[in-house]
Amino acid sequence: MKLAFKQRLKHALVERAARGLTRELIPLARQNGAQFVHQGNQYLNFSSNDYLGLATDPTLIAAWQEGLSRYGCGSGASPLVTGFHQTHQTLEAMLCEWLGYERAILFNSGFSANQAVLLSLLQRGDLLLQDRLNHASLMEAGTLSAATMKRFRHNDVAHVSALLSAEHTNVVVTEGVFSMDGDCAPLAELSTCVQHRAVLMVDDAHGIGVLGDRGMGSCAAVGIHPDLLVVTFGKAFGLSGAAVLCDRDTGDYLTQFARHHVYSTAIPPAQAYALSRAIEMIQQDQWRRDKLRQLQALYHTHLAWHTAASLSQTPIQPLIVGSSTQALQLASALREQGIWVSAIRPPTVPEGTARLRVTLTAGHSEAQVRQLAVTLQQVMARIGEY
Ligand SMILES: Cc1ncc(COP(=O)(O)O)c(C=O)c1O
Incomplete structure (x- = not known):
């Protein structure tokens, strides 16, 4: 009975891993702001929902x-x-x-x-x-x-x-x-x-x-x-x-x-x-919303050419790449360049629509958004198919 229960859990984990859908906890050190530290490395953070930058204010x-x-x-x-x-x-x-x-x-x-x-x-x-x-x-x-x-x-x-x-x-x-x-x-x-x-x-x-x-x-x-x-x-x-x-x-x-x-x-x-x-x-603090709009516009000027980028009028700027493996590859290539963007995969999003979910916040600077846009273009070109 108990064995069957444990096997059921194991099976679900193995199956999730086989489909490239395993999620991991990422322990951060210090604050979760426009930048954060993970395992001693500092990353530019484009994964947080702290849209107005209040979490570390x-x-x-x-x-x-x-x-x-x-x-x-x-x-x-x-x-x-x-x-x-x-x-x-x-x-x-x-x-x-x-x-x-x-x-x-x-x-x-x-x-x-x-x-x-x-x-x-x-x-x-x-x-x-x-x-x-x-x-x-x-x-x-x-x-x-x-x-x-x-x-x-x-x-x-x-x-x-x-x-x-x-x-x-x-x-x-x-x-x-x-x-x-x-x-x-x-x-x-x-x-x-x-x-x-x-x-x-x-x-x-x-x-x-x-x-x-x-x-x-x-x-x-x-x-x-x-x-x-x-x-x-x-x-x-x-x-x-x-x-x-x-x-x-x-x-x-x-x-x-x-x-x-x-x-x-x-x-x-x-x-x-x-x-x-x-x-x-x-x-x-209207300035926080104004700043978000400016950063969105800046991001759009860099990414407008790209078909995977659905340029929204909100801080959430997804890059829909399709396969979970590709989304993970891109996220990992960005990480090597010191930029953290989460790969979002099924079942969080429908099958075939895995994506990088870029989020902008009022805590980011224009230089940081430019760095994201340029690095994104570089890694997409390098990984190919984009
Ligand atoms: C649309 C929506 N509703 C509800 C929630 C859940 O809110 P909470 O994180 O406060 O549980 C989330 C995400 O976290 C969400 O994106």
């Missing part, structure tokens, strides 16, 4: 340290026991004020927020429509939920319209900015399409802080207000955690029934305190 570090001195380390309990602190309350209020919602419910991660929403809000007989490129946390929750889930073609509003059902409660879920492609969902069209026919949920993990006036994200950028908005704190906020923005009743419901909220230790009050400071920085 001294002001934010000081805010978290101040929070630690004032409120201690851990929250000590789940929110409905004694884990909920005034710093959480302030953070929720700031999120509501900024993004225009009645309620914000905090979670330990975007993954758990997405799971909590779909697993607690959906019931048997509901129809859940998801963009086929939605994040694993959404897809997995949809599969596990009581609803019937269908995937619509990526960013295809006509397909959504065709799938909506008059007999069921419909819930349509999309990302604001797609994490592996960097393209934006057609949110205005989607919102018009679903109107009163469906509940619209947008996971804006990669748009919040980066797009829109005062960094209000993908939805504000096109003037829509989805019923449910998920924002995560591990990317532009430079920290970790997440919130679901919604109306009062949905917020009350999630507070009672979202198991990832109810049965999980609340984020530390000091972290909530730092997150409030991060919101202020996101709102006030």
Whole structure:
């Protein structure tokens, strides 16, 4: 029995390795900024989602340290026991004020927020429509939920319209900015399409802080207000955690029934305190978004000629190379030149679309982006087929 169990695990590992899909943990030394140190070597880092460069910002570090001195380390309990602190309350209020919602419910991660929403809000007989490129946390929750889930073609509003059902409660879920492609969902069209026919949920993990006036994200950028908005704190906020923005009743419901909220230790009050400071920085530091735009434009001028480069209007700039082996070869050749770009392979992305996922941040300099572009061209020419 036990042997069969162990063999099953071994088999899965061997099979993954045979397909060139094994992932590795990369222990970093010091900070994960525009550069990092791994095994004694320094690399230019084009793999992080710290889009605004806040993760290593001294002001934010000081805010978290101040929070630690004032409120201690851990929250000590789940929110409905004694884990909920005034710093959480302030953070929720700031999120509501900024993004225009009645309620914000905090979670330990975007993954758990997405799971909590779909697993607690959906019931048997509901129809859940998801963009086929939605994040694993959404897809997995949809599969596990009581609803019937269908995937619509990526960013295809006509397909959504065709799938909506008059007999069921419909819930349509999309990302604001797609994490592996960097393209934006057609949110205005989607919102018009679903109107009163469906509940619209947008996971804006990669748009919040980066797009829109005062960094209000993908939805504000096109003037829509989805019923449910998920924002995560591990990317532009430079920290970790997440919130679901919604109306009062949905917020009350999630507070009672979202198991990832109810049965999980609340984020530390000091972290909530730092997150409030991060919101202020996101709102006030327009220069970070301006710098990102400049770096994107610079990168595009160097890579525009290349067919593998899908030049997006967000910090995520994928180079789709197709095979996992080629993606790994390119990543390793870049590493030899002191540049770290992650190779993203199936099942994270569809078969045949392995890629280098280049991410730009406000912490990069123009010289660093130029170095990336030039080195990329050199290694692509050397490895061939490009
Ligand atoms: C679109 C999207 N949603 C949710 C998540 C999960 O967020 P977290 O890292 O906070 O768990 C991620 C990635 O991490 C993501 O890319």
